[in-house]
Amino acid sequence: MNSDIPERSPISSSVEIQLDHVNFRYPTSKTDVLNDVSLIVRKGEFLGITGSAGAGKTTLCMAMNGLVPNYTMGNFSGKATVKGKSTLEHPISELSTDVGLIFQDPESQLIMSTVEEELMFGPISHGKTMTEALESTHYVAKILGITEFLKRSPQTLSGGQKQRVAIAAALTVNPDVLVLDEATSELDPVTVQRVFELCRTFHDQLGKTIIMVSHEIEFLSEHAERLVLMDHGRIVLDRAPAEAFKDVDAFRKTGVRLPQVTELALSLHEKGIAFGREPPLTTEECLQDLKSLLSGNRR
Amino acid sequence: MNEAIVLENLWFTYDKTNQVLRNINLSIKPGEFIAIIGNNGSGKSTLLKLIVGLIKPTVGRVLIDGVDTRTAKVSELARKIGFFFQNPNDQLFASTVRDEIAFGLKNLNLSKEEIRQNVDDAIREFQLVEVEDVFPRFLARGDKQKVCLASIIVMGPRIILLDEPTTGQDNRDSRAIMDLVTKLNGRGITIILVTHQMINVAEYATRTVVLNNGELAAEGPTREILSNIELMRACDLLPPQITRLSISARDLGFDGKMMTVQEMADAVRRLNGA
Numbered sequence: 001m002n003s004d005i006p007e008r009s010p011i012s013s014s015v016e017i018q019l020d021h022v023n024f025r026y027p028t029s030k031t032d033v034l035n036d037v038s039l040i041v042r043k044g045e046f047l048g049i050t051g052s053a054g055a056g057k058t059t060l061c062m063a064m065n066g067l068v069p070n071y072t073m074g075n076f077s078g079k080a081t082v083k084g085k086s087t088l089e090h091p092i093s094e095l096s097t098d099v100g101l102i103f104q105d106p107e108s109q110l111i112m113s114t115v116e117e118e119l120m121f122g123p124i125s126h127g128k129t130m131t132e133a134l135e136s137t138h139y140v141a142k143i144l145g146i147t148e149f150l151k152r153s154p155q156t157l158s159g160g161q162k163q164r165v166a167i168a169a170a171l172t173v174n175p176d177v178l179v180l181d182e183a184t185s186e187l188d189p190v191t192v193q194r195v196f197e198l199c200r201t202f203h204d205q206l207g208k209t210i211i212m213v214s215h216e217i218e219f220l221s222e223h224a225e226r227l228v229l230m231d232h233g234r235i236v237l238d239r240a241p242a243e244a245f246k247d248v249d250a251f252r253k254t255g256v257r258l259p260q261v262t263e264l265a266l267s268l269h270e271k272g273i274a275f276g277r278e279p280p281l282t283t284e285e286c287l288q289d290l291k292s293l294l295s296g297n298r299r
Numbered sequence: 300m301n302e303a304i305v306l307e308n309l310w311f312t313y314d315k316t317n318q319v320l321r322n323i324n325l326s327i328k329p330g331e332f333i334a335i336i337g338n339n340g341s342g343k344s345t346l347l348k349l350i351v352g353l354i355k356p357t358v359g360r361v362l363i364d365g366v367d368t369r370t371a372k373v374s375e376l377a378r379k380i381g382f383f384f385q386n387p388n389d390q391l392f393a394s395t396v397r398d399e400i401a402f403g404l405k406n407l408n409l410s411k412e413e414i415r416q417n418v419d420d421a422i423r424e425f426q427l428v429e430v431e432d433v434f435p436r437f438l439a440r441g442d443k444q445k446v447c448l449a450s451i452i453v454m455g456p457r458i459i460l461l462d463e464p465t466t467g468q469d470n471r472d473s474r475a476i477m478d479l480v481t482k483l484n485g486r487g488i489t490i491i492l493v494t495h496q497m498i499n500v501a502e503y504a505t506r507t508v509v510l511n512n513g514e515l516a517a518e519g520p521t522r523e524i525l526s527n528i529e530l531m532r533a534c535d536l537l538p539p540q541i542t543r544l545s546i547s548a549r550d551l552g553f554d555g556k557m558m559t560v561q562e563m564a565d566a567v568r569r570l571n572g573a
Contacts, residue, residue, distance in 0.1 A: 052469045053440055104467060160339025185467040188338040188495050189537035215469055218540045255471030260498075260541040260560050267564045273571060283544050290544075294551050294570055 015084070016177050016209050017041040017064050017099070022078035024059055024068055033059045035233035037078075041211060043176070046203050048224030048241070049213040052255045055230035057213045058104075061181040064211065065099035066092045082177075097126060100175035104182040106166035110154040115146060115165050118154055122173035136172045143198050144168045145191065160186050167195060171202070177209040178202065184214060192216055196223050218259045221245070221281040229254060245279045261286035301365040303329040303458055303489040304350060310358035311345055319345045321513045323359075329457065332481075332490045334504035334521065336497070338535045341510040343493045347460050350491065352376040364457065374406075381451030385463040387443035391435040396427055396446050399435050403454045421449040425479070441472040448479055458489040465496055477503055497539045501525055501558040509534055526556040 017039070024034040033056045041047055041064075051057055062068040066087035069076035080087040082095050103109060112118040116137060123133035141147045144164045149157060154165050163186050170178065178199065184192040196219045202208040214220055220227060221241045229237035229244065231254040237244050245251070245262045258266070261280045268275045276289035309323040320342045327333055337343050348354045349361050352368040361368040363379050384390050393399035400421050404414045422431050425445045430438060435446050444464065451459060461480065465473035477499055484490045492504060500507060500521060507524040509516040511534040517524060524530065525538045528546050538546070545557035545566070552570050557563045 053472055158340050158344070164339070182467055186339075186463070186495075188535065189497060190535040191339060192495075193537060215467070255469050257470040260539060261544060263560045264541065264544075264563055264567070267560060268567060271564070271568065273568065275567075283540055283547060286544055287547050290548055290551055290567065293567070 014043045015040055016043050018081045020079040025075040027074055032233050043209055044207050046210045046225050048220035049228045050256055051230030056233040057230055058181050061179050064179055065095045065101055099177040100170040100173055102167050102170045102180045102183040104185055106162035109166045113153055114151055115154055116150040118169050119172050140168045140171045179211040181213045221259045241281055242278050302326045305362040308359035309356050312357050319513050323515050329489055330487045332484045332505050334500040334507045335493045337510035342513045343510055347462055351380050351382050379457055381456040381459045383461040383464055385466055387447050390447050395432050396435055397431045399446055400450050400453055417453045421453045425449040444476050460491045462493050501539045522556050
């Protein structure tokens, strides 16, 4: 874990997003893509969501700011609220200032002629001055390593570079809740790490609520305080990562792997080697457990 | 026997100002399983396009089974190399799985019976019997990828290039596609895998090539490359978590070159006296 990152701010009791028995079915699908999903996300949480392909993760993200069912239509039932506002009664334009959504496909989000304009578009649209917009643009660009692209057209960039620009564009708007829907899937591992650490900084220092949908289970287990596992439109687990990983069967059934260090600990347990009291979530925790094991003292 | 692929003093630029690839020299033997890794923008996808002949070198040359891509016909290269795209929708266009797999074969002057036999074999091998009449784009991503691989394999290529085949996939689909690729490699087909997923590199590739800012930063046995933490840091790469653990645990007696959880578990048991 990055030692530069300060202690986490406490999670507030105020609710940012609430889904209550939500069901959703696309016009072309035969089954519900969301099946009786209830979820409360509180202000200041870092929530990780993972699951098998087709589990409903993207649809869940779109239900969090009203894109489902207001833009992507279908058969919706139940209730979804953002800061207490029903997504059925408030326009997406209003809800999107509270909840910023970053998708897997950067092409769908990049519209301006230069990267700098792309990053400034959001803050300017939300009433920031040019100076403020430029400041946040350069701050985020530096962290995401895209400063050298600021004057280039987004269309000239590689897929991974475009994705970094799309993430940066959402971050410069500074919404209270950031939802990243597999937004790091095309990035190299070091940039993935940087994006997770950036979100962590936004979370820890600015109290932002982060909802990260990802298959990057090692990064999720290190950064998320709570892990939601989805399968076939349902939430099958919703616990702190250390608790969630104890339910190995749930992960095996959904085809989602565990972090390698957690898998190592569980594998050794199965062989009768006691290895820490809790499954390790990070390399550092696992190293401590190894030291304790080989010196005869358990964590 | 010819090398499967030779890259000789290879330079490439799209716009004459930015050199995307600089002086790449590399030989790949038939039947190798090679991973190409590097951060975003390091030139990996460009290198694949050069190998398959979609673009030609600015300087230097690419030899495929001894044939220079600058002078070879596209159809000649297409018989030797299969290209597996990151997004399966980029290569699916027929109205049924059966037609998709048969499409390439129809250009090879084969009889209808030979085509039918080849397609039947591929459908069985890739377990597509139940969906053979389905519109390929309606399939789940994992099945779409099987159709793409089947369409490539029926053409009998000796080399398959895979550009990020497991990006955005869950572990089950990722493993399924990698196991299929491994099976094809077992038949002697040369595999070139471009990926960011270091777990797959560690588990499947025998040799790894590292690109950094358009240059070949290193190449060698995967174990040596992924455990070289100084190299990985210099190229902005991150070894798999279990490899990082084994590097951090060198002081405890681990060799710092573990590639899989199973290897690490075995080492722990040995050191623990079990």
